[in-house]
Amino acid sequence: MNASHPLLPSEEWREVFLRRFKNFRKNAVQPTLFAPLPASLGIMPRIRERDHWWAFLTGVPMSEWDAAKKPKPYQKPWRGQYHGYGADALPIPNAEGSSQILSYSLEDGRVFSTSNSEMWRVTTDGVELTSAMNATASLPTPSGTPAPPDRPEDTSDQNAPASIYPEPTPKHMQLLFHGDALHLLMYFTHWIILHLERGSAPSPHVLTDTHSRWIFALLSRVRDDVSADEMSTLRSLARACMSLIEERKRATSNVASSSQGKAVGLFPMNESGCWMIITLVIGIWGQRDLWQDAEAMLRRLPA
Structure with missing residues (x-):
């Protein structure tokens, strides 16, 4: 269909964008020889851990969402566990590491x-x-543990953001396949809906431009042939992006500058990123009827 509404992406833009996306997807699946995977990139949450993925995608340190990496509190051994040595005997570690x-x-x-x-x-x-000398005297204490060699001490400004949102990279995408990508795209739809349901109230799920780039990259991992359930996931994602555009435009239509500034802060995900996602779902997977939904959404907006 022709773009009858002036705010819809033009046919010319859609054709160029879809052609370049297809080329991007072909290049992205090419194997890279002799390029080892950095260990840090291999540390991602399990696919079904939705809350951990949100923490990961918003830059939360792994030590806060990965239970395996959380420091365990010290627990004094129970005397009964040494019963094999006798009621009044305990193993004492010596300097050589044995007991x-x-x-x-x-x-x-x-x-x-x-x-x-x-x-x-x-x-x-x-x-x-009660006391230790020589080699044990140099061991770190809980209040003064030195940073590991690969993690130098943080000398940055204390007022700087605590973390940086991780960007999707080809190495990340090599670890995610068709089913994984669809599962994560379903999470993004869920987070967009939760964000929109909050209205003007502060939301813990604020989508950013980094997240739109993750969605773009994940769509490149989805095959052309999808099942009915998988197509439903893609269509729900496209409709969620339409709702995000509609709410952003309604919020920013307020002429009061203070309200406008607040509204932009509530919807930081760029509108062009939403249109790219919508265009991909419609163009790659043949859901052209969604353009009618997009046009109906734009016509509902105040003039």
């Missing part, structure tokens, strides 16, 4: 030494290290 068995009496509470560098105290809970 020696020490028998003691709980009643005397004495301090004793297991080597020239360690002092231990008998308590009712077991034994505890």
